Amino acid sequence: MANVTSTAAEPERLQLLRVLGPAHIWALGVGIVLVGEYMGWNFSVGKGGMIAGLVACWVAGLLYTCVAMIDSEVTSTVAAAGGQYAQAKHIVGPLMAFNVGLFLVMAYTMLEAANAITVGFLLDTVAGMQGHSGLNQQPFIILAIMFLAWLNYRGVLATLTFNLVITAIAFLAIITLFISVQFGASNVPLDFSAVTTDPLPYGWVGIVAALHFGLWYYLGIEGTCQAAEEVRSPARSLPYGTMAGIMTLLIAATMTWYVCSGLVPWEYLGQAGTPLFDAARVTGSTGLMILLFVGTTFATLASANGCINDASRAWFSMGRDRYLPSWFGAVHPVYRTPYRAIVFLVPIALIFALGAPLDQVVTFSILSGLLGYTFMTFNMVMFRNKWPLDTIKRGYVHPFHPLPTIVLLILCSTAYFAVFLGYGTQLSAMMCFYIVASLWFHFRRYQFVRRGDQFTMPWPKPVGY
Amino acid sequence: MDTWNILEYVAWALSAMFGVLMLIDLIRIDTTYDNELLISSREGEIEATAERHEI
Numbered sequence: 001m002a003n004v005t006s007t008a009a010e011p012e013r014l015q016l017l018r019v020l021g022p023a024h025i026w027a028l029g030v031g032i033v034l035v036g037e038y039m040g041w042n043f044s045v046g047k048g049g050m051i052a053g054l055v056a057c058w059v060a061g062l063l064y065t066c067v068a069m070i071d072s073e074v075t076s077t078v079a080a081a082g083g084q085y086a087q088a089k090h091i092v093g094p095l096m097a098f099n100v101g102l103f104l105v106m107a108y109t110m111l112e113a114a115n116a117i118t119v120g121f122l123l124d125t126v127a128g129m130q131g132h133s134g135l136n137q138q139p140f141i142i143l144a145i146m147f148l149a150w151l152n153y154r155g156v157l158a159t160l161t162f163n164l165v166i167t168a169i170a171f172l173a174i175i176t177l178f179i180s181v182q183f184g185a186s187n188v189p190l191d192f193s194a195v196t197t198d199p200l201p202y203g204w205v206g207i208v209a210a211l212h213f214g215l216w217y218y219l220g221i222e223g224t225c226q227a228a229e230e231v232r233s234p235a236r237s238l239p240y241g242t243m244a245g246i247m248t249l250l251i252a253a254t255m256t257w258y259v260c261s262g263l264v265p266w267e268y269l270g271q272a273g274t275p276l277f278d279a280a281r282v283t284g285s286t287g288l289m290i291l292l293f294v295g296t297t298f299a300t301l302a303s304a305n306g307c308i309n310d311a312s313r314a315w316f317s318m319g320r321d322r323y324l325p326s327w328f329g330a331v332h333p334v335y336r337t338p339y340r341a342i343v344f345l346v347p348i349a350l351i352f353a354l355g356a357p358l359d360q361v362v363t364f365s366i367l368s369g370l371l372g373y374t375f376m377t378f379n380m381v382m383f384r385n386k387w388p389l390d391t392i393k394r395g396y397v398h399p400f401h402p403l404p405t406i407v408l409l410i411l412c413s414t415a416y417f418a419v420f421l422g423y424g425t426q427l428s429a430m431m432c433f434y435i436v437a438s439l440w441f442h443f444r445r446y447q448f449v450r451r452g453d454q455f456t457m458p459w460p461k462p463v464g465y
Numbered sequence: 466m467d468t469w470n471i472l473e474y475v476a477w478a479l480s481a482m483f484g485v486l487m488l489i490d491l492i493r494i495d496t497t498y499d500n501e502l503l504i505s506s507r508e509g510e511i512e513a514t515a516e517r518h519e520i
Contacts, residue, residue, distance in 0.1 A: 013505040080508045132469040139476035146483040153487050227507075320506055330503040332494060339494070343487055456508045 017336040025241025027164035029211035032220035040192035046270020049204025056214025064218035066408040069398035074394025081227035081236030082317025108311035110365035113352035115304035144416035166298035173295030187284035190262030192385035236396030386462035
């Protein structure tokens with residue numbers, strides 16, 4: 001049995017394998033998110049027109065740049081599986097940590113389900129184009145989840161190397177489409193006349209409403225820190241991979257808006273299921289069409305793959321700390337993966353993928369993500385107050401503190417309002433769920449938590465304690 | 466029966482195969498190894514030795 005930690009004083013222990021580098025971190029973060037460029041973001045154009053779509057793209061980009069900067073600093077210091085859950089445990093407290101763990105698991109499992117639904121939809125579209133109507137999507141949805149869960153079960157290096165390859169291909173597909181259109185490969189010229197003739201069809205409130213779907217461009221980039229216990233040099237690799245990831249996404253998002261808005265009329269673009277694939281179809285180039293279909297499929301699979309990785313790490317960490325039954329905190333003795341957490345989350349993803357509509361699943365994922373970003377704001381303030389820069393070493397120190405925190409909080413508030421405009425009932429239901437879960441944790445579960453063992457970072461006492 | 470119908474059956478079969486592979490391995494591991502060893506992972510163990518967080 002290789003790599004088992006054991007000393008004369010302590011019994012042998014199984015740990016997750018430290019085998020990842022910065023490229024895997026990039027692949028994990030961008031892989032989860034890039035599917036948002038291939039679908040979903042375009043509903044922002046439907047909510048408020050082309051200008052609103054672009055504003056949502058850049059405002060959400062600013063929000064996520066703040067998320068990436070804040071997360072990079074904290075996670076380069078709290079380098080543990082569970083990511084923001086481990087941060088909350090050390091900086092805020094157990095109840096916050098339990099909630100953040102749930103936000104992570106819900107956001108990633110819902111996103112995984114949404115991706116599986118999309119795989120079924122894509123194959124149905126292709127079957128329809130070949131004259132086969134009424135494809136049964138269920139076996140393909142189940143296969144996507146089962147295959148990726150099996151890959152995750154077998155080892156993190158193979159899983160994220162697979163993600164690196166398919167994410168790079170999906171990103172290059174967007175760049176190829178952009179360059180091809182610029183060099184006249186399209187039968188239809190780029191047309192931005194609606195920017196001047198119909199700039200804001202629903203007024204300024206359209207921009208606010210568009211923000212909800214603008215988040216889709218970048219949702220999940222914070223997932224990079226879930227690999228903290230499996231990366232060789234967390235203090236260096238995590239900030240490097242995360243910041244490279246958000247820069248990649250800002251470029252991809254702007255190119256996507258430009259090409260799609262120029263080729264597809266905004267009234268259609270606002271409702272399209274696969275906007276980049278549709279833009280490729282408009283060019284009339286078979287090569288581009290095939291490339292963007294492959295890109296769409298790869299982006300979807302990469303996202304589901306990263307989501308399984310991240311949700312299982314968060315669930316595993318909570319089990320390891322007894323926030324959930326300790327059975328979930330097991331590590332596979334050969335593959336060194338949180339195998340019980342991976343298997344347990346498979347039926348949950350299947351239930352949502354087979355039994356819930358796509359927009360509801362996506363909205364629940366976005367809401368859980370938003371709650372997590374809101375936590376990051378006061379977590380960052382508490383982190384700097386309790387452990388100022390001169391007390392502990394950080395792998396990355398983000399500039400202009402507390403400006404990114406304030407900007408993030410303002411943008412989160414605006415995004416809540418935007419979600420409330422379209423999905424007020426779901427927002428309320430989600431809040432009720434987390435309140436009930438918190439009550440269960442406080443009154444029933446916390447008695448099983450090993451209180452002294454959960455604070456593991458070798459930090460000095462916080463200022464004021 | 467066209468290609469897509471065959472692909473549907475292939476997808477069902479592969480799904481079942483991956484599911485069974487995971488379940489068999491999970492049961493095999495759980496019955497072979499002591500549970501205390503399987504849940505022995507501790508957060509921050511490597512962190513404590515590799516990175517001291519000191520200025």
